[in-house]
Structures are given as C-alpha cells and as structure tokens.
Amino acid sequence: MKRKIFTFLLLGLSSLQSYSQLNRYYGFEEMDYNQNGSFITIDGGFDINSNALTNSFLKESSIGTELKDLNSSNHKSEKNLTGYDLQTSLVFGETKEEFLGISNAGYFIGIKTRDHLDISYTKDVFDLIFYGNKPFLGIEANLGPLSFQRIAFEQIQFGFFKSISNEKRTITTALGLALVKGRSGISVNLSDQTSLYTQERAEYIDFSMDGSISYTDQDNNGALDMNGIGISTDIYTKIDFENGDNINISISDFGTIKWNSSSTNYTNNESFHFDGIEIEDVLTINDSIFTDINKDSIQNNILGPASLSSFSTVLPAIIQIEGTKKLSNDKIYSTIGLRHQLNSNYIPYFYFINKYKFSDKILGGVKIAYGGYGKINLGLELSTSFKKILIVLGSSDVDALFDSNGLIGTSYYLSLHKLF
C-alpha cells in the first residue's frame, strides 16, 4: 500500500513530457529555456477518463480496490470509451550559442515511460464483465464492436533543437528520436458479430467471435523485461511572438513497436457452443468436474487454437496544438488548444486555460476541457518558480472532487524543471 501511494504521488503528474514540455510553462522571467545553459526536467502524469464510467468507479478501478457501487455507473451508451495513461519522463538538455556548427541550438537526452490503455466497448460488455451473464439469460449480449489496447513501453530519446529569431518572433523547433523498449502489449479487436447467448436455464452458452486477440507474454512484463522493440519520434515547434503570445505544435510518440515471436495471437470468426463438459461415467464423480473447467480449457474452446508469432502496434501518438494570448498587465494568459491521440479510441480533446499571475513567483490557472475519453472536465494548475526551479502541480479533473459519481476522470500532473 505504501508503494502504491508513493507511486501515485510521484507519478500522478503532468500529461506533457519531454522537450515539448519545456516551453509550455511560461510567465516566469527566469525560466527562459532559450538562454544558453543546461536544464533537467522531470515530468509525470496520470490520467484516466471515460465517457461511461464514474469518477469513483475509475478511482476504485485504478487503485485496485473492491468495486462497490456498479449501479451508479453510467454506461448506457452503445459505444463507451475509457482510457488510461501513465507517463513519466526525465530529460537533460543543453542550449548553446552554437551546437555542431548551428547557431542557437542545443540537444537533449532523456528516458520516458508510458503505460497506455484505451477501450471502446458496448454496454453489454460492461454488464457482462461486471454483472456476469446471469442478467443475460435468454438474451443475446452484444460484445462487439470492441477495441482494446494496452501498451507499456520505455524509451531512450535523443534530440536537438534550434531557435530562429527576428524582431517579431522566435521560432523554436525540436526533433527527437527514440529507441523504444516494449514491455507489454495487448490488442483486442472484435467486430459487431461478436456475441454471447446464455440459454434461459444456462443449459448452454453460444459464443460467436469475429476478430483477433494478440498479447505479449504477460508473465514477464516487469520494468526490466523486453517483449518488443521499436522506434518513435517527437516533433515540436513553438512560435513566440514579440507581444508575448505563442503557438505550440507538437507530435510525440509517433512510431511503432514490433512485439517478439513469443506473443500469442488468436484470430477467430467462428461460433462456440458449450453445454458442459461431457463425462462418460456419471457414477464416477470426482473433482475433475470442476478442474476440467478451467480458464485454459474454456479459452481454448472459445478462442480456438493460439499461434505464437510477433505482431506490431502503432503507438498512440499525441498531437497537440495550442495558442496562448497574453492579456493586460502581464497578469493573465489565455490558452486554447486541441489535443488528440492517434491510433486509439480517443476523441479530440478541446481545452481552454486561463492563467493569472499572482506574483513573480506564483501563477495559477483554470482549465475547462471536453473530449479525450471523457466529457466536460474542469482543471486547476498552480506553478511556482524560484532559483531557476519550476514546480508545476495540476489536475485536469478537479471537479471530480465534488462529484464522485459524475462522468469525470481523474488526472494529476507534476513537473519539476531546473535550469542551470
């Protein structure tokens, strides 16, 4: 439990990472990332959201406790989304007047971890998983379309950046390349032909599956285990206007992982009829009645034969565009942005942030957003800077504190930046 709390506090942090984070925080004169010198950043974020599951359900799910109140969950839609991201990064960089013969340039090197999960599912899937098949006696449960992926990976990244300035604006562009160590991958894609029917006395169960399931070795997916390898790139551009306004455009984790050949794959478009395990001699009663009905035997019957082979996953790349307008007295900054995750069940995430500078060292902001895996969310952010150290703490879902049963996700982010 202590470990969970420690992990949560340390990594329940920001959703932005890597070099692209550098210039996202503004309003502090001393935190000028374009000045010559080196910097170290630690960013982390935890974000779980859904357009179908309540905040309390997500919280209980995320910390692995008992789910007590399933009835309050709103999962009435035929297409429900839930997503989860846990990201951390550690970056060291240096800005120089000249780097490799290029003026006003620099480099950065860092490590990143990301654990991503997203799922799009029907109401019947939720009910079947959390209530069992008993509510479906005599009724067909529609289990498709269903799309689920979970990817956990680590990256070692190296990149460089350059700034071009004129009287009106400064344009900073960064490019990073990363070697990706795949830790764990699961991919499930089922069509709308996937269903489960339980006869009204449960005398038999018919399961129709149309789709594929692939997953890596789930017994060896620790931090040091490697089940796949890939590459990815981050691209970042920021335009700082003379009047203090700016525009950020970034793409991160644009790449792919090829999982190793120990991965398990199922492809099936057949139906499975199960009416119990046939036994020859009912008078020889023993516990094989129960032991024969194990997870593996059912899995083999339902999913068909497994093949061990590699498969590939395109990373859920993050695209983000935002613009910031500096308002009067250098006290207020308004930002509007759009964020999207490719190759996932994410829907475009629109947000508006209004920040107020309480003093030279403290800046506070309010955020309202819609999209992602959830619906409307309200966020808060507080940042402070001293001795060229920046600390940012925020959440995109503070409204969850007031409405645990609402369809509000949970997120926290924390950034620690130090300029040298």
Next chain:
Amino acid sequence: MMFKKELLFFLFATLLLQFSCKRDLTIPSWEADVMSPLVSTSLKIGNLLTDTLVQTESDSSLTIVYQQDLFTLRIDTLLEIEDTSYSYVAKLDSIEITDFSAVDSITLSEIGTSNPLFGFLLASLVGDPLTPAEISAFQNLSFSNYVDFSSFFESATFNEGELTMEITNDLPLDIENITIELQNASDGSVFGSVTIPLIEAYGTSSDVIPLAGQYVEGEIIFNVISFDLTSDCIPVCPTIELEDGIIFSLTQSDLDIESATAIFPEQSIIYRELETSFGLDGLWLNEVTVKTGNFVFNIVNTLEDTLFLEYVLPNSWDSNGNLFRATAICPPKSIVDSVFTKLDGFTLDLTGQNLDKINTMYHILEGNIKYTGEITSLSKQDSVEVYFSIQDIVPEHAVGHILNDIHAFGPNTVDLDLFNQISNSPINALSFSSINLDLEISNEIGVNISASITNITSTNDNNNSSFSTSLDPVSVASPEDNLPIVPLTSYLIFPNNDARGIIETIPNQISYSAQVEINPLATITPPSPQNSGTDFIYYGSGISTKLNLNIPLNVIAQGLVLSDTVNFTMERNENLSKIENGSLNLIIDNGFPIEANVQIYLMNNSNVIIDSLFASKQNIQAAVIDMSTNKVEDKMKSELFIPLSKEKIDNLYETYKMMIFVDFSTSSSSTGAKIYSDYGIDVKVVGDFTYPVDDAIK
C-alpha cells in the same frame, strides 16, 4: 563542478523513475453472477448395467442376461499321478572276459635241454633204432613252459569254471606217469594239477582242471614235473628224431568270474524288468498321455568302469512313434545327480508287461559297460546304486474306466452382485413380467453324469427375505473324445413361481446344496476286462454349473431403492473456494417411464454422513408413455437444486464418499414399464454462482 551536479541529479532522478514504475495495472475486484453449464452426461441402461448384462431384442426392448457361476468339479484333480521313485542297489550280475585258450608243443630236443643226461644220450640215439636198455634210461624227465593269457586278462578269481587240458603224444614212445602242475608265473602258486598214468605213442589225453575258487594270472607256467618214456619194443624198438615231441592245449569253459583285472568286452551288468501300479481312486486307466512330467536318474557308480544306464518304457510312445527311452552315463567311481528326461507328449501304457492290467506301468532298466581297450578291475562285490523317479506328471489325457462316484457340494453360499444397488428395497418393490431362471450343467469329461440341486435359497440380508426350493436330477451325456472337447449341456429349469420367488426377493446371496454323480449307469461289479474302458478325461476338464437369469425388462417398481456408494475426492480449488454463494442446478431430461426420488449424502473418511447434497429429497418425474406406440416419445424435464454455500463447499472438500439413494416407482399400470434400448436420461449440471472477480482473471 556545475556539470557534476547536473549529472548526479540526472542519475538520481533516473533511478527514482525506474524503481517507482508500477509493474502492472492493478485489477480491482467485484462480484459477478455467473451461470454456466458445467458438465453434461447421458445415461442409458447400459450405464447402470454393464453391456454384458443387457441384451437388445429385435423390437429394441431390453433383456437382462445374467450368469453366476455356482460350482465346478475338476475331475482331473482325481487324476493325480503321484511321484514315483525307485532305488536299485545291486552288485554285478556277471563279469565277462573274452574266451581264452592256448596251444603249445615241446620237442625231444627241447626236453633234452631241460634234462641234460637225456639230452646227452639223445644226440647219439637219433636216427637209429632204440634198444630197450636205452629206452629204460628215459625216466623222470621234466620240462616247463610259459603260457600267456595276458591278452585276455591280467588276473581273475573264479567262482566257477574249468580248464580243459589236452595232451597229444607225437612220439613213437608211450608217456607214463606224467605229473603236471599249472602255476601262476608271478609267484609259482599252483592253481591246478593233474597226473596221467599213460599216454600211448601217438595217443591223446584230455583232462579237466577246475578253476572254482582259484586265482589265476594271465601268465601261467605249464609245469610237467615228471614223466617216463617207455616202449614195449614190439616187434622192434622205435627210432626217434629230435623234432618229435608233445603237443598240449588249454581251453577255458563255464567261467563264473568273481573278480578280474582285464580288458573287458562290452557287457551288460544290470538288467531289471519292473511293474509299478498307481493308486488312482475311482479310475481304471489303460493309458495316460503326459502333458508335462520328468523322468530323473540319480546314480552312484563304484565300478572302475564307466556305467551306461538305459531306462525304457515298452509300449509308451510319443505322437512321432518314438519309444520312451532315458539314458545316463556315470563315469567310474562317481555320482551323477538329476539327469532329467522329459516325458511330455508320451502316452504311457498302463496295462503292464502282459497288457492285461490297469494303472500299471511296465519298465526296464539296463546297465552296461563298453569295451575300452584299457585294463580295469571288476568284482562282483562292486556295487551300483541307481535311483530313478517319475516326477511332476500332469496328465493331458487319460483313457480307461471312470468308476461310479458321487460328489456332494455345499451347503455353499455365493454373493450375488446383480442387485447390489437395489438390495435395500423393501419386499415386493420389484416385479417383472416374466423371469427365466435355470441351472446350466456342462460336462466335459468322457462319462455320463447326473446332477441335482437338493436345496437352493435366495436371501436378501437387507430386507430379511428369502426363498428356497430344489430341483430333481438331470443327466448329461458324455461328450465325444475329439479335440477341442465340446461339452454337453443340460439344464435344470426352475418353474416360473420358483424363479419369481428367488429373484423378487432381490437377493444378494444364493445358498445351495448340490450333488453330482459320475457314471450313474455303471454297475457295482467292475467291468471286465479291466483294461477295456473308453472313458476319458482331459486336462482342465470337468463339470461346471452356472445359474442363468434372463429377465425381459418389463418392470413394475414401487419404491425400488437404488443405493450405491461411490468414491469422491475434491482437491481444494482456489477458484471454487471464492464462490460466495450459489447453487448447482441439475437439469434432468428423463426418458424412462419411471419416477425417481433422489438424495445424495456426503460421507467423510470415517464413513460418517456429514451433509447432504440436496436440501431435501428431489423428484425426477417419469416420462410419459404414448399410448398409441406404448413407448416414451418425449423426455420429461426436471430441475434439481444443490445449494452451494461456503459450508457446503467445505463439506465437499471433506467428502471421501457419496452415498446415493434413489427410489424408483413405475406408474400404477399392472403391465409394468417396458424398457427399450433408446431410453435414456440426460443430466446437465449448471453452475449458478456469485463469483468474485479479482487478480485471478489476469
């Protein structure tokens, strides 16, 4: 300095990130209501009664066919030929050496050499007529000569025998007062002497020298101690020549040797003819063919010569026409143990030497020594010990008279397992439309028999019911003596009421007393001739009896109780232990026109009932018979519930046996319920659980 500080910060942060990463998503827990079929099975009558018990008739109706062995009489156990041993300790019957004789002669010249004065005179007298005076000087002459019989024997002591000595006088003079001694050359001992008064000129004398009790060597001295040469000189005195002489011969006859050292010729030294009778109670056998058996020699030979033994069974042949013959060789002064000869496959004649007896074996033992060319010593005091035996005879086939005999069986009790599972039923709980019950008697031996059941009682210990009856004798003829033997069979058929009485007690035991008479038609007077019998017995053959039950499955049951105890073990199962509550639902589609009420009890390892599977006795409804076809057309569905609380699951873990109680009842129809082969009952077990889902699903 500044760079070091950055580097340290970087490394610290890197380590912090790596070790703080969560290894995996944590799965929350919740409870789900799950219903699923677990197992399914179909029961037909064959699952309750083994296939060998059920026979399908042409109209698909079923018949129970059951057979129970009652008793068996193995006649071949009477045919036990005990091991037979013989010991023969004997001295030699005779010792033979090669016949010997010798012929020799001596001339006047040679006589003169032995008698110097005579020799001196002889030289001057040769060629001229002798004068009486000259002749008168030929007195007290002597000579000796060696006779060599050593090529025949070195020495011998005789019990009987004689040497015939023949002397031919080839001189013109008479020989008078001749005294002769036969001496052993080695020590001059005299073993024979003879005195002959006169052998006329050119005449012959024959005398016998007895050898009884004499020790004689192969080299002897023919010693003529004294003799005179005379003549009447009528009309004139004869003329003598140096070459004139005496011829003598020695010839043996009628020898009985006590001992000898010689090069012996091949000779028989043992010869015995024997007859041995076997005690076979109730059997007068002419012959026995041996399935397995051995003839064994053990020999102690004190002779200085190799002993060759041969044992022969005259008139005992194998299928290839070979006479039984066993041989053994025992080296000089040695012991030979366990020389085996197989008797397998030989047909032993048991009619004795003159083929007029029964149970009697005629055999011959002979011992020989062979010519070796070497000198050895034999004495009639030497002994030979021969032990031989006929062992482990297992007869394959025997022919003769099997005499009248009576074998009684019982009272014996056999357990009957047919109704084990329903033996707890009350009296009259079960009734069949018809019952066929008989006692089958099979005869494999080559003689007529008769069998009877003096008493047969069926008993049910559980409901304390019983029924007794008896059956009169029935005869079974002898099968033909051809392999393979086809037994002849007769049946003692139980009258219908007796059959019902026996079976409807739902017996778990059958007690009986029975009698089998062998050859009941035989007269008390023994058949004649004794060895004219043609009855036969084969190995393994006998008389067997079986109780045959044949019941068409048209049954009327009222409270027929089926009870059985089956072993049950259930290992502790993590997933099963997580079940909070629920039930096992038994969905039963009954195709039998029989209603059943079922309860199953859980028993611990001390056979103590600790729980019941059902909260109360559960009812399985009977299928309905379609009156137009008089058969069941549709199965009847019943649903039975087994509540599964945590306590019940814990009790299942402690269960080692399950005791099943089912009571069956057919409809009230007096015609009963006919059971067809396609009738069956489908059982499906459906689990209905509230199941906690947690990390176990990962």
